[in-house]
Amino acid sequence: MSADSNARAAARPHRVAPGDVDYPPLLRDIHDPPASLHVLGDVSALARPQVAIVGSRRASAAGQRLAGELAAELVAAGLVVCSGLARGIDGAAHRGALDAGGSTVAVMATGIDVVYPPRHRPLAAALQAAGCLVTEFPHGTPPLPQHFPRRNRIISGLSLGVVVVEAAPASGSLITARSALEQGREVFALPWSPLHPGGRGCLQLLRDGAKMVETVQDVLDELGPLYRRHRECAAPADPPQQHGADWLLELFCAEAVDVDSLVRACDRPVAEVLRALSALELAGSVERVPGGYARC
Structure with missing residues (x-):
């Protein structure tokens, strides 16, 4: 199919049912999967390994900056960022993924033709070109309050884990976190000061057992086993995923090697080596051991 044909196909909504090859495998396994999905953009993005980033609509400037930075680091590690637009x-989170040249999925609580909030129409258009919009609601469905909790279970169902960046105790993001736990996903939260009211929902999640996130590596360390399970659940007809880090894998032998030695051996920037290591670790090709990393 030509590039023009692909672009025209992405501009038309697709309807995907649980029996279709394009239906995301992780979502199919939850206890109440959507009977169908309406997708606008690259439908294959739904089946790629994703991490959800969610939080308050009334987020602080610091929270929004952290969400964007975390999204950029996750896409650099080869993951798709999922959120709710x-x-x-x-x-x-969506903008951080797009600005880093990555892919992002927006799960909508409206029909595929109704962008909410309206101010995010330009963002939705950009996202459609580098990921997709997805909803279970039919065309023309307005943003009704009861639809948002149902939307949230799809966000967590598509994802290997959910990161709650900033949330008050009554935030809808905690509904997403609860859905994630019910679906067997990892839940992460950022540690805010008790003096920040907008972060108390995150502190509540941490008290309840969520994994604390200070750097993106905290997320990647936990997701390794889930990422491998995602690959096992993928349709057998799918081609093997290339993580683009084979150049680094070739530098490993039988013994552990540290990051500094890898940087010297490949003569590439530290940041590029760390991104490649994260991709290899998520793919189950290398693991952390005393002294650095070793080939699995």
């Missing part, structure tokens, strides 16, 4: 943390 809302104001605040959601929008910052």
Whole structure:
């Protein structure tokens, strides 16, 4: 198919049912998967390994900056960022992924033809070109309050884990976190000061057992086994995923090697080596051991 044909196909909504090869395998396994999905953009993005980034609509400037930075680091590690297209943390996460040249998925609580909030129409258009919009609601469905909790279970269902960046105790993001736990996903939260009211929902999640996130590596360390399970659940007809880090894998032998030695051996920037290491670790090709990393 030509590039023009691909572009025209992406501009038309697709309807995907649980029996279709394009239906995301992780979502198919939850206890109440959508009977169908309406997708606008690259439908294959739904089946790639994803991490959800969610949080308050009334996010602080610091929260939005952290969401964008985390999204950029996750896409650099080869993951797709999933969120809900809302104001605040959601929008910052989508923009962070797009600005880093990555892919991002927006799960909508409306029909595929109704962008909410309206101010995010330009963001939705950019996202459609580098990922996709997806919803279970039919065309023309307005943003009704009861639809948002149902939307949230799809966000967590598509994802290997959910990162709550900033949330008050009554935030809808905690519904997403609860859905993630019910679906067997990892839940992460950022550690805010108790003096910040907008972060108390995150502190509540941490008290309840969520994994604390200070750097993106905290997320990647936990997701290794889930990432491998995702690959096992993928349709057998799918071609093997290339993580683009074979150049680094070739430098490993039987013994452990540290990051400094890898940087010297390949003569590449530290940041590029760390991104490649994260991709290899997520793919199950290398693992952390005393003294650095070793080939699995």
